[in-house]
Amino acid sequence: MPTSRPGRAPAPRSECFAVLDPATGTPFAEAPDQQPDELDAVVEQAHEAWLGWRADPITRSKALFTAADAVETAGARLAPLLTREQGKPLADSYAEVARAAARLRYFAEPLPGPQKITDGRPVRSEVHWRPLGPVAAIVPWNFPLQLASAKFAPALAAGNTVVLKPSPYTPLATRLLASVMSTALPEGVLTVVTGHEPLGARLAAHPGIRHVTFTGSVPTGRAVAAGAAASLARVTLELGGNDAAVLLDDVEVERIAERLFWAAFRNCGQVCMAVKRVYAPARLHSQVVEALAHHAKTVVVGAGLDPGTQLGPVNNAPQLARVESYTAQALADGARAAAGGHRLDRPGYFFAPTVLSDVPPAGPLVTGEQFGPVLPVLPYSNLDEAVDAANGTGFGLGGSVWGADLDRAEEVAGRLECGTAWINHHAEISLAQPFAGIKESGVGVAGGPWGLYGNLRPFVVHRPEEA
Numbered sequence: 001m002p003t004s005r006p007g008r009a010p011a012p013r014s015e016c017f018a019v020l021d022p023a024t025g026t027p028f029a030e031a032p033d034q035q036p037d038e039l040d041a042v043v044e045q046a047h048e049a050w051l052g053w054r055a056d057p058i059t060r061s062k063a064l065f066t067a068a069d070a071v072e073t074a075g076a077r078l079a080p081l082l083t084r085e086q087g088k089p090l091a092d093s094y095a096e097v098a099r100a101a102a103r104l105r106y107f108a109e110p111l112p113g114p115q116k117i118t119d120g121r122p123v124r125s126e127v128h129w130r131p132l133g134p135v136a137a138i139v140p141w142n143f144p145l146q147l148a149s150a151k152f153a154p155a156l157a158a159g160n161t162v163v164l165k166p167s168p169y170t171p172l173a174t175r176l177l178a179s180v181m182s183t184a185l186p187e188g189v190l191t192v193v194t195g196h197e198p199l200g201a202r203l204a205a206h207p208g209i210r211h212v213t214f215t216g217s218v219p220t221g222r223a224v225a226a227g228a229a230a231s232l233a234r235v236t237l238e239l240g241g242n243d244a245a246v247l248l249d250d251v252e253v254e255r256i257a258e259r260l261f262w263a264a265f266r267n268c269g270q271v272c273m274a275v276k277r278v279y280a281p282a283r284l285h286s287q288v289v290e291a292l293a294h295h296a297k298t299v300v301v302g303a304g305l306d307p308g309t310q311l312g313p314v315n316n317a318p319q320l321a322r323v324e325s326y327t328a329q330a331l332a333d334g335a336r337a338a339a340g341g342h343r344l345d346r347p348g349y350f351f352a353p354t355v356l357s358d359v360p361p362a363g364p365l366v367t368g369e370q371f372g373p374v375l376p377v378l379p380y381s382n383l384d385e386a387v388d389a390a391n392g393t394g395f396g397l398g399g400s401v402w403g404a405d406l407d408r409a410e411e412v413a414g415r416l417e418c419g420t421a422w423i424n425h426h427a428e429i430s431l432a433q434p435f436a437g438i439k440e441s442g443v444g445v446a447g448g449p450w451g452l453y454g455n456l457r458p459f460v461v462h463r464p465e466e467a
């Protein structure tokens, strides 16, 4: 039975649920199994805390810088816990903690002051930016700390308070993060709630919440938006992706193969903006398949805490089953595994890094989101058709074009229907840039000033220059 809930008063009611280590498939710790009827008190406390937190931007800024320092100092506690529950290599967990601290610092800078608007008339319009109120942040299990910080850092900097719900697969590092930050933040400013559905659904639909910011799958995003419609809270959705990498005919395969491999397989392929399909010119197709298969066969797969591990397990059993079924269906429909194609014969949720050719383009591995260590490589003979195929799913998160002639690559990248297009790399984003999927990949904008303004509302004062 837990005795405290990070960032808020003791919570003696909750039972606990087991958290599994994906490297073994066995439980190693517990988290509070909070119930939806606890949310009224949590949101009420977030609202009370908001009345103080919104008042002074300078105090907020200082508190967020202090919180960033606290997160960084706690890296040696946070990173191993994150690896244990998520599965990723330890170095990646340290990078994720560092990214969370960096994001806090980025947004901790004081807000811009009011903006004056003039249009030649003898009136003065001033735009002030005001916070919204309690924000619900709901995040998935692939980057628990990084994605949580992408939500709470701009929301808190804007003067809102946050109720944060991590995935039940990865609740522990998030609880520790909030507890570490609570040394710098007033009570109720950042509260973590953990548990199973319908906890997230009820949080999204709670009438006291003024902004629901959600990262996760497309179907859940739809449910979240429908829930938030009841209170007409603002909704930001960062959803799934099925990013294509289009290789041009002048690409130097050996030069880009390792970068392309990691663009697809980092975090065991569990990245919203991972490369999830490769389109290669027919002439280069087998060379591309072989080069990627070489990396898939030689990468070190293991528990994230083992030194030398480059690729960890899939995070959870349902996700492993999905990866396995997409792969099995592709193989049954005629695909050929140049590497992998099966689970690994060891405890835990390990799937062999898999590179497939001859994959039917209408199958789920190409049209859906595998979100795992499996990559289809599809040949094309006409570039326009490859671009059409890249754009031919319901997703629109990112995409990339790879080739030696950068101007030509950029021209082709401009034809991709997505939020971010990369050239000769993939999925690198700066804290200062906007991040926004189109089509079913998202609603609203995260990152940079756009992410901050997504947590603010304009308040306009309009008066004549003279009485």
Ligand code: NAD
Pocket (backbone or CB within 6 Å): 138, 139, 140, 141, 142, 147, 165, 166, 167, 168, 197, 199, 200, 201, 202, 204, 215, 216, 217, 218, 220, 221, 223, 224, 238, 239, 240, 241, 271, 272, 273, 369, 371, 397, 437, 441, 442
């Ligand atoms: P998911 O949609 O199943 O769950 C996401 C979160 O929502 C979890 O905390 C979950 O407990 C909660 N949830 C589940 N049902 C809910 C409901 N009805 N109402 C409210 N909350 C609910 O997603 P997942 O499997 O945890 O994560 C993988 C997905 O996330 C992939 O589709 C991936 O592409 C996407 N993702 C997107 C981005 C992005 O920035 N666009 C980033 C990371 C992951």
